[in-house]
Amino acid sequence: MRKGIHPDNYRLVVFKDMSCDYSFITRSGVDTKETIKWEDGNEYPLFKLEISDKSHPFFTGKSNLIDTAGRIDKFRKRYQNK
Numbered sequence: 001m002r003k004g005i006h007p008d009n010y011r012l013v014v015f016k017d018m019s020c021d022y023s024f025i026t027r028s029g030v031d032t033k034e035t036i037k038w039e040d041g042n043e044y045p046l047f048k049l050e051i052s053d054k055s056h057p058f059f060t061g062k063s064n065l066i067d068t069a070g071r072i073d074k075f076r077k078r079y080q081n082k
Contacts, residue, residue, distance in 0.1 A: 009031075011029075012025055013045045016036070017050075018048050024052075032046055034046040
């Protein structure tokens with residue numbers, strides 16, 4: 001890698017698709033607060049995704065129901081006074 005252009009926290013991170021329980025590990029500089037034990041027995045930072053290529057209708061060819069209940073209510077509650 002070229003020096004000085006990448007973040008200091010560039011490391012292995014587990015990304016987990018919460019809609020279909022699919023996980024993969026790759027290098028990233030994303031900030032995380034949670035960790036998870038991976039298949040190799042090591043603990044890695046965890047970043048939760050709402051959708052990935054395993055659950056997106058474009059890649060799967062079918063529509064998956066993703067639980068987003070309450071998102072509109074949360075939005076309205078947050079911005080009701082504005």
